[in-house]
Amino acid sequence: MIRVSAASVRERSVFRTGFACLAALAVSACSSTPVSRPLTEALQCLPPDTQAVAGIYLERIRGKESFSRLPPAWLFVLDPFRNAGLVLLAYNGSDLLVIASGRFPSAPPGVVLLTPELAVGGSPAAIRAATRQHAAGRTGMPDLMAHLTPVINRDLWALVRGGTRLPLPGNSANLNRLLALTEYTAASATWDSRIRLEADGHCAAPESALQLEERLRALITLASSAVKAPDLRSLLSSVELRRDGSLVHLTLLAGPQAIQQLLGF
Numbered sequence: 001m002i003r004v005s006a007a008s009v010r011e012r013s014v015f016r017t018g019f020a021c022l023a024a025l026a027v028s029a030c031s032s033t034p035v036s037r038p039l040t041e042a043l044q045c046l047p048p049d050t051q052a053v054a055g056i057y058l059e060r061i062r063g064k065e066s067f068s069r070l071p072p073a074w075l076f077v078l079d080p081f082r083n084a085g086l087v088l089l090a091y092n093g094s095d096l097l098v099i100a101s102g103r104f105p106s107a108p109p110g111v112v113l114l115t116p117e118l119a120v121g122g123s124p125a126a127i128r129a130a131t132r133q134h135a136a137g138r139t140g141m142p143d144l145m146a147h148l149t150p151v152i153n154r155d156l157w158a159l160v161r162g163g164t165r166l167p168l169p170g171n172s173a174n175l176n177r178l179l180a181l182t183e184y185t186a187a188s189a190t191w192d193s194r195i196r197l198e199a200d201g202h203c204a205a206p207e208s209a210l211q212l213e214e215r216l217r218a219l220i221t222l223a224s225s226a227v228k229a230p231d232l233r234s235l236l237s238s239v240e241l242r243r244d245g246s247l248v249h250l251t252l253l254a255g256p257q258a259i260q261q262l263l264g265f
Helices: 009-022 037-043 072-081 124-136 142-148 170-179 206-226 230-237 256-262
Strands: 052-056 084-091 096-102 111-115 118-122 156-161 184-191 195-202 240-244 247-254
Touching: 037 084, 037 096, 037 118, 072 084, 072 096, 072 118, 096 124, 111 124, 118 124, 142 156, 142 184, 170 206, 206 230, 206 240, 206 247, 230 247, 230 256
Parallel strands: none
Antiparallel strands: 052 084, 052 156, 084 096, 096 118, 111 118, 156 184, 184 195, 195 247, 240 247
């Protein structure tokens, strides 16, 4: 079984890397594309205690140059799901659950097949929770499904409940302070040789949104004064930030390596 523990450093690293890029962001762009059957079945595996979920459409990005430049830890965890078209990463505050949709002639190592086209991996407790939820035939987090609609057809996307504390290292730990100001945070990215992230932080009141905007601007200013690498300066100069009522919207454009450097990986 795949375990998220001190003994599984590389598996913990993939969670950190994926969520560090996405955790404190949320997209505002709308999508009218219907939810596919594979995605619907994958979402049905999400247990009620899910605090954060991210999706990666491997079928879209696997052949792109930037995919080969992902951190080795990320590639290591995704390797058992090499036949997957879509992978979900779900976090409940302690365990990481991996849900993969694709064609699996046999179960990958440490993974349980719920159907020939649906696999789950993680700690034994995470796998049991996903199996029970799948058998129920519905997702365990219906309250967040409406918030996912604008983002779930993007190459990468994520949704995080407000106040969730993600186990993020280095500079990326600052994202938890930002999440505390939101009711929920959703994110998406368009993946190519450069990655375009678009984000919305949804706050309970305009006052919280103002505080979120101010903290984001302070972090951007601090980072801009500290970095010297040209690619990081280019990333920071691409950031666009605006506030509308209780919503804070952020976009940036950068290569995957620059994002990792900025967040301290």
